[in-house]
Amino acid sequence: MSALLELSGVSVAIGNVALVDRISLRVEAGRILGLVGESGSGKSLTAMAAMGLLPLIGGRVTEGEVRFAGRDMAGMSDAERRALRGRRIGFVTQNPMTALDPVQRIGAQVDIVSRLHLRLTKAAARARTLDLLTQLRIPDAAAVVDAYPHQLSGGMKQRIVIAMALAGDPELIIADEPTTALDVTVQAQIIQILGALVRDRGLALLLITHDMGVIAQICDRVAVLYSGRLVEEGPVGPIFANPAHPYTAALIDCIPQEGMAKRSLRGIPGAVPSALAFPPGCRFHPRCRRATETCRDDAPPLLPLGAGSVACHHAGPP
Amino acid sequence: MSAWPAPLRALRWPVGGIAGAWLIVIVAAALFAPLISPYAYDAQALKEAYGSASAAHWLGTDEFGRDLLTRLMYGARTSLSVSAIAISLSVACGMVLGAAAAWFGGPFDRTVMVVVDLTWSFPEILIALILVAIIGPGTTGTMIAIAVAYLAQFTRLTRAQIMTLKGETFIEAARSLGAGNTHILLRHLLPNAFAPVLVAAMLATGDAIILEATLGFFGLGAQPPVPSWGGMMSAGSALVFKAPWIIVFPGLAVAATVLAINLYGDALIAELDIRSKLRGAG
Amino acid sequence: MLPWLIRRVLTLVPVFLAVSVVIFSILHFIPGDPIDNLLKVGSPASARAEMEARYGLDRALPVQYGIWLGKVFQGDLGTAIVARRPVAELIAQALPHSLRLGGLALLFSSVVGITLGIIAALWRDRWPDRAIMGGVLVGSTMPNFWLGLILMLVFSVWMGWFPVSGARGWNSLVLPVVTIGLGGTALVARITRVAMIEAVRQDFVTLLHAKGLPPLRIELFHVLRHALIPVVTILALRIGWILGGAITVEVVFARPGLGTLLIKSLSQHDYPVVQACLLMLAMAVMLGTLLGDVLQAMMDPRIRAAMA
Numbered sequence: 001m002s003a004l005l006e007l008s009g010v011s012v013a014i015g016n017v018a019l020v021d022r023i024s025l026r027v028e029a030g031r032i033l034g035l036v037g038e039s040g041s042g043k044s045l046t047a048m049a050a051m052g053l054l055p056l057i058g059g060r061v062t063e064g065e066v067r068f069a070g071r072d073m074a075g076m077s078d079a080e081r082r083a084l085r086g087r088r089i090g091f092v093t094q095n096p097m098t099a100l101d102p103v104q105r106i107g108a109q110v111d112i113v114s115r116l117h118l119r120l121t122k123a124a125a126r127a128r129t130l131d132l133l134t135q136l137r138i139p140d141a142a143a144v145v146d147a148y149p150h151q152l153s154g155g156m157k158q159r160i161v162i163a164m165a166l167a168g169d170p171e172l173i174i175a176d177e178p179t180t181a182l183d184v185t186v187q188a189q190i191i192q193i194l195g196a197l198v199r200d201r202g203l204a205l206l207l208i209t210h211d212m213g214v215i216a217q218i219c220d221r222v223a224v225l226y227s228g229r230l231v232e233e234g235p236v237g238p239i240f241a242n243p244a245h246p247y248t249a250a251l252i253d254c255i256p257q258e259g260m261a262k263r264s265l266r267g268i269p270g271a272v273p274s275a276l277a278f279p280p281g282c283r284f285h286p287r288c289r290r291a292t293e294t295c296r297d298d299a300p301p302l303l304p305l306g307a308g309s310v311a312c313h314h315a316g317p318p
Numbered sequence: 319m320s321a322w323p324a325p326l327r328a329l330r331w332p333v334g335g336i337a338g339a340w341l342i343v344i345v346a347a348a349l350f351a352p353l354i355s356p357y358a359y360d361a362q363a364l365k366e367a368y369g370s371a372s373a374a375h376w377l378g379t380d381e382f383g384r385d386l387l388t389r390l391m392y393g394a395r396t397s398l399s400v401s402a403i404a405i406s407l408s409v410a411c412g413m414v415l416g417a418a419a420a421w422f423g424g425p426f427d428r429t430v431m432v433v434v435d436l437t438w439s440f441p442e443i444l445i446a447l448i449l450v451a452i453i454g455p456g457t458t459g460t461m462i463a464i465a466v467a468y469l470a471q472f473t474r475l476t477r478a479q480i481m482t483l484k485g486e487t488f489i490e491a492a493r494s495l496g497a498g499n500t501h502i503l504l505r506h507l508l509p510n511a512f513a514p515v516l517v518a519a520m521l522a523t524g525d526a527i528i529l530e531a532t533l534g535f536f537g538l539g540a541q542p543p544v545p546s547w548g549g550m551m552s553a554g555s556a557l558v559f560k561a562p563w564i565i566v567f568p569g570l571a572v573a574a575t576v577l578a579i580n581l582y583g584d585a586l587i588a589e590l591d592i593r594s595k596l597r598g599a600g
Numbered sequence: 601m602l603p604w605l606i607r608r609v610l611t612l613v614p615v616f617l618a619v620s621v622v623i624f625s626i627l628h629f630i631p632g633d634p635i636d637n638l639l640k641v642g643s644p645a646s647a648r649a650e651m652e653a654r655y656g657l658d659r660a661l662p663v664q665y666g667i668w669l670g671k672v673f674q675g676d677l678g679t680a681i682v683a684r685r686p687v688a689e690l691i692a693q694a695l696p697h698s699l700r701l702g703g704l705a706l707l708f709s710s711v712v713g714i715t716l717g718i719i720a721a722l723w724r725d726r727w728p729d730r731a732i733m734g735g736v737l738v739g740s741t742m743p744n745f746w747l748g749l750i751l752m753l754v755f756s757v758w759m760g761w762f763p764v765s766g767a768r769g770w771n772s773l774v775l776p777v778v779t780i781g782l783g784g785t786a787l788v789a790r791i792t793r794v795a796m797i798e799a800v801r802q803d804f805v806t807l808l809h810a811k812g813l814p815p816l817r818i819e820l821f822h823v824l825r826h827a828l829i830p831v832v833t834i835l836a837l838r839i840g841w842i843l844g845g846a847i848t849v850e851v852v853f854a855r856p857g858l859g860t861l862l863i864k865s866l867s868q869h870d871y872p873v874v875q876a877c878l879l880m881l882a883m884a885v886m887l888g889t890l891l892g893d894v895l896q897a898m899m900d901p902r903i904r905a906a907m908a
Binding site for chain 1: 802803804805806807808809810811812813814822825826829899900901902905
């Protein structure tokens with residue numbers, strides 16, 4: 001099956017600082033790919049690259065290709081790229097508190113997507129908005145469309161953002177940390193909604209998160225990013241059972257287990273390196289328990305392993 | 319370069335350098351006017367009145383045949399000293415008021431801020447006009463009027479600085495070491511609040527030069543025959559059609575000096591990295 | 601919103617009282633006897649007595665203030681010493697001219713300043729931005745009255761496009777409005793530019809792009825709308841600047857108005873007129889801040905919510 005979104009060897013830089021180093025990803029229809037990493041690993045930049053929005057933050061793709069439905073986005077005109085956004089690719093941002101225009105009513109903010117991309121009339125767009133809000137289990141949708149963002153709770157706002165992402169009837173949704181800013185109970189609801197969308201509508205979903213627990217809940221495949229490089233990629237089941245990369249293993253260890261108190265969380269020692277001073281060799285080696293001389297000198301290539309791939313000189317169970 | 323103090327680093331070519339050079343020229347002209355000016359400022363030569371630029375009078379002459387270049391130099395003396403003294407006065411009072419308001423808080427702080435906010439919303443020219451009306455025209459009246467007109471700005475700024483600094487760790491540390499109120503205020507808070515206030519004072523000096531010129535234009539500033547830029551323009555305004563140079567050159571001197579102060583001030587703000595501290599203080 | 605508006609207007613009352621105390625006190629700060637300051641030199645003793653009775657000048661200061669304020673509320677601003685006419689009449693003659701000039705100058709600064717600020721923000725750090733911000737800085741360094749005279753010299757005398765002075769016809773308004781407006785333009789352009797650049801960095805703007813909206817639409821309908829909130833606030837707070845500009849420019853262009861009246865009465869020591877002019881200008885400043893608050897509430901639903 002051909003991928004809807006495919007990144008092959010994509011590098012991203014802001015100014016002269018290289019932040020994402022030759023990463024490759026595939027997102028297929030009806031599937032969920034989780035992209036996981038700590039903050040500063042380049043997750044959000046990857047999302048911006050996939051949306052073609054890097055220029056907004058002064059960034060650019062320095063090598064590699066971002067292909068949507070087989071077409072290289074670099075070869076498209078601005079108008080063509082814009083026609084994809086909102087229409088074929090929906091975007092859910094990190095912080096619903098700041099994602100909505102504070103001085104515009106909710107209804108108008110959702111309506112505009114279907115009016116712009118599906119050429120619906122004002123009335124038809126509003127009907128579609130109300131329908132979407134109801135599908136997303138927003139109580140009293142008729143009142144919500146007339147509200148301003150500050151009148152809604154965080155979870156409600158995130159549903160509105162999801163409704164905006166769905167309004168253009170897209171094939172792919174990119175969700176950048178959609179639950180980070182929300183309460184735990186609301187997090188679960190949003191994850192459920194996203195999972196149901198993929199199941200019911202056959203959407204493709206690129207879910208970006210720092211939380212391995214979320215990955216375990218709904219993703220089909222997972223890609224682990226560390227300091228701008230992909231360290232491991234593969235189907236969720238085998239990776240959680242047998243993480244080959246020590247960083248993946250450490251991330252899985254960080255998931256709070258049921259019945260366990262918070263204090264038993266095993267953090268990863270050390271800090272994420274700054275993009276201005278990535279360590280040589282394997283970028284994880286200063287924090288790695290398996291690190292050897294080789295890790296300090298040579299960056300390990302991403303090699304196939306089972307149904308996925310891993311970049312580690314000492315790949316294997318701990 | 320970074321070993322140099324910020325005021326020198328701000329002289330970086332081209333903008334800061336040109337601005338700094340003009341300021342040095344104008345201050346030198348003001349300081350040494352009696353030594354370097356071609357004529358005496360009150361030397362009348364009625365035969366040469368209304369002369370345009372010539373070899374003898376580079377910028378022309380006024381209605382009494384007095385040399386404009388000379389008067390411009392002496393005018394700089396008046397305008398710059400009045401503005402600088404007025405702003406120094408304003409800064410000194412503003413810092414004391416602002417620091418006291420921030421330090422003591424409570425009803426005193428509220429009273430000060432109500433008065434400050436009230437004066438702040440009124441145009442400086444209006445405040446200055448009222449004060450000159452009370453004190454009477456002349457350099458002293460102008461100085462006091464300008465000082466009071468800008469008092470609100472420095473009080474606000476100092477207060478805001480002290481309020482931010484009050485919560486910082488090193489102040490807590492000093493307090494826990496047993497330092498007294500006065501000691502903390504004088505040795506820790508005011509010096510740290512000083513840099514932003516000093517830069518704001520410099521920019522305000524530019525505005526004060528314009529205000530001084532405006533008061534002079536209304537005939538309320540330095541009284542004739544002592545030249546001031548505003549006074550020269552006041553005399554020249556009636557002659558604007560007959561001898562426009564009489565008013566053009568003092569105006570250009572004001573504009574160039576204020577522009578130089580602003581450009582150098584901007585460079586200094588960038589060097590000191592205090593843009594955010596100046597924001598919201600007017 | 602109405603209860604808020606009432607509360608907001610009520611907060612102006614103490615401010616007005618404070619300002620009126622200052623204006624009232626001017627008469628007593630000025631060197632010399634307040635009665636002499638209210639009378640023409642050489643007035644007979646009977647006039648003195650009449651004035652004393654009228655303003656209660658033999659009584660305690662707070663009582664005098666009360667009498668004065670009471671008369672002000674009745675529209676009685678006293679009698680001009682030089683013009684020997686009721687001050688209220690002089691004010692009524694001058695006010696429309698000043699309002700027209702100030703209002704147009706405010707409009708000019710807003711429209712031109714916001715436009716320039718938008719252009720500078722859209723092309724930030726490129727030549728249109730540098731040119732506009734440089735021009736705006738140069739414009740703000742020139743004394744108002746000087747700029748007015750130079751404009752008059754160039755456009756009235758040399759080009760002959762506009763009348764040199766006076767207040768007859770709309771074209772006599774052009775140069776004064778431009779002169780005052782240019783000062784405000786600098787301020788408005790600077791704030792608009794910064795506010796737009798800051799608004800662009802907000803999350804919701806990224807999401808608007810992600811929704812596929814055309815960039816120009818985003819800048820003009822969303823970013824600008826957002827950026828205008830601080831612009832309106834500052835503009836209202838600094839309405840006094842515009843008025844301050846009007847004072848000098850009215851004098852330069854020999855236009856009737858509050859500024860001319862104020863300067864003339866100051867030089868003639870006609871204190872009842874001075875007091876009345878200052879009172880009018882102070883009220884304009886207060887109404888300006890009120891207007892700013894109302895506009896801000898109209899533009900931002902969050903502020904409306906905070907008021908309820």
